Amino acid sequence: MPRNRAPVDRTEKRAEIVTAATRLFVDDGYDNTTMGKIAAAAGVTANTIYWYFRDKDQLLIGVLDDVHAQTLIRFTALGELPLGDRILWAVRELTGYHRLVDTVHVRKAQSPEIDDWHNAFHSTWEGWLASNLTLLGVSEADIEPMTRVIVFVIESMLTHPNTELENRATVDVLLRMVDPPTS
């Protein structure tokens, strides 16, 4: 019996649970998804999930990490694009996950781990945006508030779905903050 047999199985089983939970959290929402449904979709019983995750919130973090990692990979694979196009790409890519966004905002008040995850999420994207704004010549003092505004608008665009045309218009007026039209 090879020494890495068990660990590999464990990783695979964990991944199956995360995959099942992701689909259910995304489609039906966190509250409507019972541990029993997730377990059934992963081919185990509800209490087995607790061998892999401390509780339902830790499973949520597993889902968030997975979704975020995959999004980061695709985001990095994007070629050079103007800031507005990158933002629209991210909105298009993440709109399907709007229920996860709302759930994180509710549950970060209950779970320190989800609060940490949420803070790290904001740090990651605010850091990326800040360096972009610097490159675009935004003054030092404006970087922080502008970064906040842009992240806020992106998050809200996810949770308040609009048409592609409306999103384009939203991002256009938003970036006029950064790069005012030379009238």
Add this chain to the structure above:
Amino acid sequence: MPRNRAPVDRTEKRAEIVTAATRLFVDDGYDNTTMGKIAAAAGVTANTIYWYFRDKDQLLIGVLDDVHAQTLIRFTALGELPLGDRILWAVRELTGYHRLVDTVHVRKAQSPEIDDWHNAFHSTWEGWLASNLTLLGVSEADIEPMTRVIVFVIESMLTHPNTELENRATVDVLLRMVDPPTS
């Protein structure tokens, strides 16, 4: 026995339940607040609440209507102020209700009535903002997306608490969209 005795009592009892629910939803969150706790705080048993509200979501709507109505009254009582100051006032006033905001965003997917309430809320404030932007000379085509951006940022400011100084800076750069600095 006066004919309006019962209706008056009913209104008062309903108000007591709403008051109790408001405090608990705001302080502890919707999920952590059981019907039993609300009932105890209002001096009844849990099932009595169902005589006044169809279910927990309808009680949430009762709470939202109450909080929103009171906020509207205070908002109207505000004197003439620049747009930025009015926005900061609203943020200051509503920050304490950030858990309600997040809860509405999660539950509007489950309850058509809460979805309706949320849409009406956005309509009210986007309408008010749109007329303000028109007065400030914003072009017809920009009104709608700018209104969206401002409402999005206000909502996110509530759910991502910052210092008063940070909020001031956020609103300043935000309104540069509306009124670009004459450089």
Add this chain to the structure above:
DNA sequence: ACCTGAACACCGTTCAAGT
């Protein structure tokens, strides 16, 4: 009309017991 005690169906989580 209004209120209650008791019950129902369900859910997240635990635990003793198996392999």
Add this chain to the structure above:
DNA sequence: ACCTGAACACCGTTCAAGT
């Protein structure tokens, strides 16, 4: 180490019964 059946505590909601 991994998994399960059974149980526990709890919750939103219902209902028959009272006044």
